[in-house]
Amino acid sequence: MELSRRICLVRLWLLLLSFLLGFSAGSAIHWTEQEGKEIWDYVTVRKDAHMFWWLYYATNPCKNFSELPLVMWLQGGPGGSSTGFGNFEEIGPLDTQLNPRNTTWLQWASLLFVDNPVGTGFSYVNTTDAYAKDLNTVASDMMVLLKSFFDCHEEFQTVPFYIFSESYGGKMAAGISLELYKAIQEGTIKCNFSGVALGDSWISLGHSVLSWGPYLYSMSLLDNQGLAEVSDIAEQVLNAVNKGFYKEATQLWAKAEMIIEKNTDGVNFYNILTKSTPESAMESSLEFIWSPLESGWPQTRRAPPTSASGALGLKVRLCQRHVRHLQGDALSQLMNGPIKKKLKIIPEDISWGAQSSYVFISMEGDFMKPAIDIVDKLLAAGVNVTVYNGQLDLIVDTMGQESWLQKLKWPQLSKFNQLKWKALYTDPKSSETSAFVKTYENLAFYWILKAGHMVPSDQGEMALKMMRMVTEQE
Template identity: 25%
Template sequence: MVGTMWKATVLVAVFMFSPGGDGLFPSLYKKARVSVPRKGDVGEPLFLTPYIEAGRLEEGKGRSMVPPFPGSNVKSYAGYLTVNKTYNSNLFFWFFPAQVDPTVAPVALWLQGGPGGSSMFGLFVEHGPYFVTSNMTLHPRDFAWTTTLSMLYIDNPVGTGFSFTDDPQGYAVNENDVARNLYSALVQFFLLFPEYKENDFYATGESYAGKYVPALAHYIHTLGPMVTTKINLKGIALGDAYSDPESIIGGYATFLYQIGLLDEKQRKYFQKQCDDCVKYIREKRWLQAFEVLDKLLDGDLTNNPSYFQNITGCPSYYSILRCEEPEDQNYYGKFLSLPQVRQAIHVGNRTFSDGSEVEKYMREDTVKSVKLWLAELMNNYKVLIYNGQLDIIVAASLTERSLRAMKWKGSQKYKQAERKVWKIFKSDNEVAGYVRQVDDFYQTSLGNRSSAWPRTCVLLGSGHSTPSSGVQLVVAGQHVLPRWGKGWAATLKLVTNTTLSPPTLLVNAKHIER
């Protein structure tokens, strides 16, 4: 059994589907407009820190309970946790106890990327218990992480989504700020919900959360067991992780040329700009590096289309198959604008921020690496790293480039490991993917080559799902996180999601020994 003899478990999966839903910067999230309604009772924001500090835990917990929405009986809790009183900085959370065995189920924190992307995207678009339809009703998700994981969604950093601060100095400017605020929120959370503090805890997220998650986990790791409120960290999961900008940026030009988005002349220009960016990174000229990258790829803070957008005609870099993301990814914004919803989740009339301010304060952080923290975590905890094969901004090959640049206890074996053909069942004619194995380190490519649709793959516990080309990736993290030490595999089956035109490919977990 994997994990019975090894302290750390690292799993890397590359899925043959389009990743999307989140990227280097929060442009996609800005499309989900959330407004404060002019009519209707929105209630008052619920600040739970005073209840925690006064020892009124049951009262605070009771007040944070979210009344069930029509057609749903899912139990959940929501409110604000104050992480800096000086600046009145508050993080908004929405917590869903596992529907199966919540007393023993792992607690998984989910963080969106961006920077400045709300985790409400992950909740409603990716793996929460329900999704929003065009008529503003909730529909239960067939495979939700909340079935067997207690999911904690936090709008992070301060200033993202419903999270806010009253002072510009309350914004995070680096990953140390992010980690410190998240840790403060987690400590308060486990004080408010002490019944979960002994459960296994996993920090998960995608894209720019490839920095947030290692930063938080490393912060917890360095504190050690001497803290008053111990967080039972077991591992992390990262999807399309933007953890090491230097290695990722250095590979953009070649990758974009190979997938046909650049011609030779454009490739040379792109490579020159990437080389300049990497040079600035190595010289620790963070702002100059950011400006080069923003003009080249994003155009977020220049108020002009980026070079990438001009030459490709695509405002989005989340999939090689589409230039725009599906409209149904934005339905949740209108849902969160409803007065009865705001009242139910205890945000009142607080503004929902699109992440622009967060990004401005995090500009220098954008090009900084967390690979040293990630390497230390890979040496000590279970780590899952996965990619969407059709991603552009954090492509699978760029993740491999990052892994090869890292130094961890299995790095040399990883570089020499043989990649093998992998099938879901040995009797299958179709190849499900490819596996590279180094002790308890796996790198996997999954796909179904016969489909006319761009298929989406699901791996339980993967931590990332993305709708693309009308096909929604549904990730059900029901068993992989607690079972990384026991092996993994997947059973595929087609289902039809009534909100999408083509079929959705789901992977329902099934255990396979190593």
């Protein structure tokens, strides 16, 4: 048994080494492509709208990829790149320095990274009319891509297929999952859809905003006066959402963030134990490219400063905070340098992340629309739904997630609530708790300790363990 384990470990490191060498020599890159360990392509999902995907076949040394699940990862933003951030910063085989990642999910699943909505990452549009403006379009586009993928790669049609997501990717994952379920029932897409995982997800930001004040106050990051200010603007946000004034709610959301930033001395919305990057540094390093496709929008390489007045200034500020952190300088240089050269199919005039600001702003009217009803429909259809959240996240804090969960009309919710959670440990020899979990029928909730918004980045071992539990491998 011990010999078998050692052989598996040696094979695993050899496989990881082959990935690493694939970036250092052209012949090695072709070798991995010929071996079928990685494939990638574009799918034209609509006229002038082209979506990029990148697949890694599972590298478990003891099992064939067909014995393991296929996981599709969806990033947030909207405008965050799965093939970039999710791949190199969170769960892919290599990090941004092209070093092997010990906690890569590739050990236990094939990984499909998709740059969505169109315009994200290496995905691109030829005209601004092609940007998605709502969740329905996002889901519809993904149906075109998934149909193309499973039709062309029949070896994955019977493999358990899971969608994992993060942040706004969670809202997109919910909408995509419901449309995928329908497509499978109608027979238009052939795949073994087995569940969706919503990580720190944007299901109902109204509930999150309402909980920001109490959460920060309980963590000694707001005083009484600050709590009152945050609570007041939060009520305005929720009122606008309840009335269906979603664009107004988006602007109020931006103001709420500014009030919190002022009262907390710049708390980081993605991990409350750290501070946000100073605005001056953000502005100086900002690399968003405001495309000249749209008349009336800035046509310089830099976005307007955060002090810009009016609705556009608020949008830019939101865009900087919620997309910029997914496009760090090191990652941008990697994606537009060695990775673009490796992939070979990226059009010469397309830069990774260059259209992301448009993706974000085009979805403005969709930001604050709750998607609780979609989760209800998934549960009613029998789809396995997992919700997981980082303890230190603010933008989509756990209190807010628990709050919208209680709004579900799922008949089994009361029984779910009656259950006691179970402690989880990444190290069986340690008494340190890594997470808690509660599961009833087709709903599961994971409380991930010591993690912020990006759970796999902050707590890689626990994220890997969770993925294995969700995909029934542990």
